[in-house]
Amino acid sequence: MTDLNRTLLYGEGLFETILWRGRTKKLIRHYRRLKDSAYFFKIPCPSFEEFVEAIEEETKGQKDIYVKFCLISEGDTRFYAYPENYSIIVVVRPFKQLQRARLTLSPFRINSKDPLVYHKTMNYLFNILVKRKALKDGYDDAIILNELDEITECSSSNLLILKDDILLTPSVQCGLLRGTTLELLIERFDIREVRIGLEDLLEADSVFITNSISGAVPVIGFMDVELPVRYDILEDLNRAIEEENI
Numbered sequence: 001m002t003d004l005n006r007t008l009l010y011g012e013g014l015f016e017t018i019l020w021r022g023r024t025k026k027l028i029r030h031y032r033r034l035k036d037s038a039y040f041f042k043i044p045c046p047s048f049e050e051f052v053e054a055i056e057e058e059t060k061g062q063k064d065i066y067v068k069f070c071l072i073s074e075g076d077t078r079f080y081a082y083p084e085n086y087s088i089i090v091v092v093r094p095f096k097q098l099q100r101a102r103l104t105l106s107p108f109r110i111n112s113k114d115p116l117v118y119h120k121t122m123n124y125l126f127n128i129l130v131k132r133k134a135l136k137d138g139y140d141d142a143i144i145l146n147e148l149d150e151i152t153e154c155s156s157s158n159l160l161i162l163k164d165d166i167l168l169t170p171s172v173q174c175g176l177l178r179g180t181t182l183e184l185l186i187e188r189f190d191i192r193e194v195r196i197g198l199e200d201l202l203e204a205d206s207v208f209i210t211n212s213i214s215g216a217v218p219v220i221g222f223m224d225v226e227l228p229v230r231y232d233i234l235e236d237l238n239r240a241i242e243e244e245n246i
Contacts, residue, residue, distance in 0.1 A: 003074035003075050003084055003085045004074065004075070004076075004077050005072060005073075005074060005087075006072075006073040006074060006075055006077075006083055007070075007072045007073050007122050009077060009079075010079055010123075011121065011122050011123030011124075011125075012041065012043070012073040012083065012121075012122070012123075013043070013070060013071055013072050013073045013121065013122035014034055014037050014038060014041070014043065014070075014071040014119065014120060014121055014122065015068055015069060015070045015071065015120055015121075015122055016030040016031075016033065016034050016068070016069045016120060017066070017067070017068050017156075017211075017212055017213060018030055018055070018066075018067040018068075018069065018212055019064070019065075019066070019067075019212055019213050019245060020055060020059055020062070020063060020064070020065050020066070020067040020092075021063050021064060021245050021246065022063060023052060024244060024245050024246060025244045026180065026184070026212070026244040026245050027052070028048075029180040029183060029184065029244075030069075030180055030212070031048050031051050031052075033120070033180060034051070034069070034071060034120075037119040037120065037121070038071060040115075040119065041073075041083075041119070041121075042082050042083065043071060043073045043083050043086060044083065044084070044085060044086045045071065045086065046071070046086065046088065050088075051069065054069070054088045054090050055067055055069060055090055057090075058090040058091075058092045059092055062092070065092060065093070065094060065095070066091075066092065066093050066094065066095040066213060067090065067091070067092055068090070068091040068092075069088070069090055070088065070089040070090070070091070070122065071086055071088065072086060072087040072088065072089060072122075073086060074086060074087060095213055097213075097214055098140065098213075098214040098217050099217070100217060100218050100219075100220045100229075101140040101141060101209055101217050101218070101219050101220065102138075102139050102140050102219070102220060102221040102222075103134075103139055103140065103141055103142060103143055103154065103209075103219055103221070103222050103223075104134055104137055104139040104141075104142045104143070104222070104223050105142060105143055105145070105198075105222075105223065106130045106133065106134070106142035106143060106144045106145070106155075107133065108126065108129055108130055108133075108144065109144065109145050109146060109147060110126075110144050110145070110146045110147075110152050110153075110175040110176070111146065111147050111175060112146045112147065112148070112150075112152075112173065112174055112175030113175075114175065117152075117175045117176060117177060118172070118175075118176075118177060119177065120177055127155045127156060128155075130142050130144060130154075130155040131155040131156065134155070141154040141155055141156070141157065141209065142154060142155065143159070143198075143201070143222070145198075146174050146175045148174075148195075149197060149198075150170065150174045150195050150196060150197060151170050151174070151196045151197065151198065151200075151201065152170055152174050152175050152176040153170065153176040153177065154209055156211055157179070157209040157210055157211040157214075157217075158170075158176070158177075158178065158179045158181070158182040158209065158210050158211070159196075159207065159208070159209055159210075160182075160185070160191070160207070160208040160209075160210060160216070160237070161196060161200060161201060161204045161206075161207050161208075162204060162205045162206040162207070162208075162230055162233055163200060163203065163204050163205060164205070165205070166190075166192060167189055167190065167191045167192070167233075168191070168192050168193075168194050168196060168200070169182060169186070169191055169192070169193055169194075169196075170193070170194070170195070170196050171193045171194055171195055172193065174195060174196075179210060179211055179212065180212055181210045181211055181212050181215065181216075181241055182210050184240065184241065184244055185210065185216075185237060185240060185241070188240045189236075189237075189240070201222060202222070202225060204227065204228075205228060205230060206218065206219075206227070206228055206229050206230040206233060206234075207219035207222070207227055208233075208234065208237065210237070210241075215237070215238045215241045215242075216234055216237035216238050216241060218231070218234055
């Protein structure tokens, strides 16, 4: 019997969103995360060369473009069966760079014990609901809390908080996906991974969101509270990100 699409049937699949600039150091981080998650879910995974060639075939020489690499799980239709094969879908489109962000608080919460929150899976409905609600309410995105009222992440970005000249980011154990951009910033800067509450955000000297497409973006407001921006820190963050994207 031909393998069937388990991603379509059960959401069992993975993806990476990439600012495509060719075979950069940043690209290796994306592949490594994809491979680690594929190992966790027992999904067969392409080699790095196949990963890159699939993207190159779709981008056709274009650079500075949004790429979504999808690893599709295939196999037995029984939900508990292990996948036996994979296929690849690459989505390419232009994107609009986010310059600044206003955030709200999501009414939906993450449970830190849910293993799915630690992987970039094709089961993305939770994130979709968070984003849609934020946009409907007039914001760019929303901060998601866990079951302990701790800040985790936004629908498609990580958070950095500058407080007393110290950069803080929510601990992974709170229930979040560590982005490849946050990963490289942790390696370059003295960023402390801690448990963060909303009071920390409201007392911050500056707040940033980070992801692979927009880099580091200043948060200028949280709900009805205006937030200060340290543009010197923002410049340092984006300079470090740029160095891995060339």
